[in-house]
Amino acid sequence: MAVIDKLTSQQAIALEHQYGSNTYHSLPVVLSKGKGVYVWDVDGKKYYDFLSAYSAVNQGHCHPKIIEALTKQAQTLTLTSRAFYNDMLGRFEKFVCDYFGFEKMLPMNSGAEAVETALKICRKWGYEVKGIKRDEAKIVVCNKNFHGRTTTIVSFSNDEKATKSFGPYTDGFINIDYNDLDALEAVLKRNPNIAGFLVEPIQGEAGVYVPSEGYLAKAKALCESYHVLFIADEVQTGIGRTGKRLAVDHENVKPDILILGKALSGGVYPVSAALANNTVMEVMTPGTHGSTFGGNPLAAAVAIAALKVVQDENLAANAETLGQLFRNELNDYIKTSNIVTLVRGKGLLNAIVINDTEDSDTAWNICLALRDNGLLAKPTHGNVIRFAPPLVMTKSQLMDCVGIITKTLQAFEK
Known part of the structure; x- marks a missing residue:
């Protein structure tokens, strides 16, 4: 079978099952095209995309301005490695630093790589600036976190699926409950070797848990009091998704280290980054970190275009308006x-909690029914369904989707 041969859904799924590693429980739909808020399967059926590749496609599928930047740059230079300078990386670094208000950026590829980068920066800062004794630095993290799937990152996860049979685990992390300022202050008070606090402004994979109002601002103030770096993982929540440029902007918080990924490229190419000011980033020197593909010219061109789309099309404001409408409509239904x-x-990062246990298949079955009705979403943690459409969605499209969701839910009412 030639690569370009048209496949049926059954053939495509069978190929993945036969030749792919079984690490995903994918919804049984085979997609072959995307445009804006829509995707099409191999049979030509159109769906609303209500997952956006876990918020990587905030700008919509195949946004013409991002694709134009990709194809134009791909015809001139794609990769040099960091062994040499290229004429795009400096522009990218300046654009991103100006865009988010930081002095330095370290470019990577995946979100997990950017998190690992932030952890290394934080530890090195802890030893060389804060004065923590060698190999004794600790980083505080939150229970029910999701920061990626590397061996270091899963070491501080309390999700058994992420950790079971992957030990021995990496030391140096202290887990506390999310949205618990007392727990954060207690651990900062009793341990002088803490270098940083790593937190998702909203816990996405855990089920879109939004912290209490003021939590982030007070957590940042505590970190400042104890000379600890506040590290915001905005891989999923950043770049317009929550109604602001960054989720921390809702509380006017400036992280010491900002982690970005996913929508940094509009879902067109793997691009991620860790941002910080000079007083933090200056600990990184030649040879201390790097990536063959990180900061390549193609990534730089794509990311600049992707961020311009968010800005020029006011996607954060659109997410704020449509998110309020979505929650109001669903609350009326509830x-x-x-x-x-x-x-x-x-x-436009939302979730509904299904009235069933986490080990039930009700949420999964609802997602299958949503698929049949023309909308794609996925459960997370059993009884929660996450809804995160592209930010280019219009009001009329959103209301159409609300109709699909409520109609589907009605069929499951007891």
Whole structure:
């Protein structure tokens, strides 16, 4: 079978099952085209995309300005490695630093790489600036976190699926409960070897948990009091998704280290970054970190275009407006619902909690029904369904989707 031969859904799924590693429980739909808020399967059926590749496609599928930047740069220079300078990386670094208000950026590829980068920066800063004794630095993290799947990152996860049979685990992390300022202050007070606090402004994979108002600002103030770096993982929540440029902007918080990925390229190419000011980033010197593909010219061109789209099309403001509308509509439905107990979120990062146990298949079956009705979403942690459409969605499209969701839920009411 030639690569370009048209496949049926069954053939495509069978190929993945036969030749791919079995690490995903994918919804049974085979996509072959995307444009804006829509995707099409191999049979030509159109769906609303309500996952956006886990918020990587904030700018919509195949945005013409991003694709134009990709194809134009691909015809001139794609990769040099960092052994040499190229004429795009400096422009990219300046654009991103100006865009988010930082002095330095370290470019990488995947979100997990950017998190690992932030951890290394934080530890090195802890030893060389804060004065922590060698190999004794600790980083505080939150329970139910999701920061990636490297061996170091899963070492501080409390999700058994992420950790079981992958030990021995990396030391140097202290877990506390999310949205618990008392726990954060207690651990900072009793341990002088803490270098940083790594937190998701909204816990996405855990089920779109939004912290109490003021949590982020007070956590940042605590970190400042104890000379600890506040590290915001905005891989999923950043770049307009929650109704602001960054989720921390809702509380006017400036992280010491900012982690970006996913929508940094509009889902067109793997691009991620860790940003910090000079007083933090200056600990990184030649040979201390790097990536063959990190900061390549193609990534630079794509990311600049992707960020311009977010800015020029006011996508953060659109996410704020449509997110409020979405939650209002779903809350109206919940008033008489037996199957949904809660809707939560910010901007266009939202979730509904299904009235069943985490080990039930109700949320999965609802997602199958949503697929049949023309909308794609996925459960997370059993009984929670995450809804995160591209930020280019219009009000009329959103209301159409609300109709699909409520119609589907009605079929499951007891």
